[in-house]
Amino acid sequence: MDSWLRDNPTVRNIRAAVADLNGQARGKRMPARFAHKLSTDGSRMPMSVLNVDIWGEDIEDSPLVFATGDRDGVLMPTERGFVPMPWLANPSALLPMWMFLEDGTPFQGDPRHALKSVIDRFAAKGLRPVVATELEFYLIDDTGDDLQPPPSPRSGKRRLGGEVLSMRALDMFDDFFTELYDACEAMDIPAETAISEAGMGQYEINLVHSDDAMKAADDAWLFKLLIHGLARKHGFAASFMAKPYAEHTGTGMHTHFSVLDTDGNNIFDNGGEDGTPALRHAIAGCIAAMPASMLILAPHGNSYERFTPGAHAPTGIAWAYENRTSAIRVPAGAHQARRIEHRVAGGDINPYLMLAAVLGAALVGLEDKMDAPAPITGSAYDADLPQLPTTWDGAIAAFEASELMHRILPRELIRNYLMTKKQEAQYYEELTEVERIDLYLDTV
Numbered sequence: 001m002d003s004w005l006r007d008n009p010t011v012r013n014i015r016a017a018v019a020d021l022n023g024q025a026r027g028k029r030m031p032a033r034f035a036h037k038l039s040t041d042g043s044r045m046p047m048s049v050l051n052v053d054i055w056g057e058d059i060e061d062s063p064l065v066f067a068t069g070d071r072d073g074v075l076m077p078t079e080r081g082f083v084p085m086p087w088l089a090n091p092s093a094l095l096p097m098w099m100f101l102e103d104g105t106p107f108q109g110d111p112r113h114a115l116k117s118v119i120d121r122f123a124a125k126g127l128r129p130v131v132a133t134e135l136e137f138y139l140i141d142d143t144g145d146d147l148q149p150p151p152s153p154r155s156g157k158r159r160l161g162g163e164v165l166s167m168r169a170l171d172m173f174d175d176f177f178t179e180l181y182d183a184c185e186a187m188d189i190p191a192e193t194a195i196s197e198a199g200m201g202q203y204e205i206n207l208v209h210s211d212d213a214m215k216a217a218d219d220a221w222l223f224k225l226l227i228h229g230l231a232r233k234h235g236f237a238a239s240f241m242a243k244p245y246a247e248h249t250g251t252g253m254h255t256h257f258s259v260l261d262t263d264g265n266n267i268f269d270n271g272g273e274d275g276t277p278a279l280r281h282a283i284a285g286c287i288a289a290m291p292a293s294m295l296i297l298a299p300h301g302n303s304y305e306r307f308t309p310g311a312h313a314p315t316g317i318a319w320a321y322e323n324r325t326s327a328i329r330v331p332a333g334a335h336q337a338r339r340i341e342h343r344v345a346g347g348d349i350n351p352y353l354m355l356a357a358v359l360g361a362a363l364v365g366l367e368d369k370m371d372a373p374a375p376i377t378g379s380a381y382d383a384d385l386p387q388l389p390t391t392w393d394g395a396i397a398a399f400e401a402s403e404l405m406h407r408i409l410p411r412e413l414i415r416n417y418l419m420t421k422k423q424e425a426q427y428y429e430e431l432t433e434v435e436r437i438d439l440y441l442d443t444v
Helices: 002-007 036-039 047-051 111-124 167-171 176-185 213-233 277-297 301-306 351-368 392-401 411-428 433-441
Strands: 013-020 025-031 043-046 072-077 092-100 128-140 191-196 202-210 238-240 253-260 319-321 329-330 340-342
Touching: 002 036, 013 072, 013 111, 025 072, 043 047, 047 072, 047 411, 092 111, 092 213, 111 128, 111 213, 111 351, 128 176, 128 351, 167 176, 167 191, 167 277, 176 191, 191 238, 202 213, 213 238, 213 351, 238 433, 277 319, 277 329, 277 340, 277 351, 277 392, 277 411, 301 392, 301 411, 301 433, 392 411
Parallel strands: 013 092, 319 329
Antiparallel strands: 013 025, 043 072, 072 092, 128 202, 128 238, 128 253, 191 202, 253 340, 329 340
16 A cells, blocks of 8 residues: 555545445545555544444444443455545545454444455355446536536536437536546446436446455445545536435436356356356345345435336336346346346445345345245236335334344344434434435435
């Protein structure tokens, strides 16, 4: 890490930051000349900071606060190392961190450690997940009383309707997307295809698949930080809020994954379209965990406004081949790339928790050789299917009652996450609609 600082002498400021349970970056800023201490000594921060609510407030009655004296944990750099922050005016770098106890034990309330635990369990079986993510977001002008798309810098006009896969909609913000791709390259984020989506001012960028699931999660977390910051640099907002406009489609984050064995073979590939029994076991695990996982896949009050029949977000629990109405889709294409697409999560998720929940559920399905139901055909919205939780309270109850989640996530994290979401749900009820939008627009 010291060599990176020497190779980038113009960097003046460092942010050492960790992802909390909501995926918010929390940490410290320091002059670059002091940053060398981070590689050896790390940085100290209260463990309770990883368990604050979406407002950044302590969780009432949390055992991490007064009951234990609000003790420090030790933040240490992740393997990612320094990444530039191209959205800031002054040359700066971010050092992603994760939290440990004094004795070097991973802090079980850290979402990145939760994903690491799942990845390690795959590795113990000689398996390695390959992961790709598709991130939808809105570009929004929030300077007035009502949200609206920002005017194009080229024409001065606003795009007031959805234009699916429109080149014109992309070219309206050519400078922004060009700078975004340059920034992704500088930050080693594998941003590939960009498209315009169905909502007004809505876009999607795919991040290329990686056989390092932790890097895929890091990439998604850093991408969200980048696009929030870069949009503000250009004079508007970028939001991953699940449903910023009541009348327009919501924002999702679809995840594709396959699993490789020790020889690099895809365990879902049988040389044909159907896939292997392992494919169905993994699908069965995802289906079994889906109701309890909903609190992670849809973590906020606004998240549940996205799940309406016929709105391109799944409402029933089912899987299918090449069918975008189902919660789990097995895409067509080359058999060597046979994979699962998990389509439930919103763009407002914490990428570490989301991948821990999805991959952990698939692993349970593989371990138990679970049987998947028959794939559906036709529209999932017209089928008689078990339904996903449709309210925040319902998702909290399903998460709390689940025994399966204890096979996927650490007990301490489950406790902390439940306390966080219960507190947020309580205070969310007191907010006006304007306050709810303002809460989530920039944070998630």
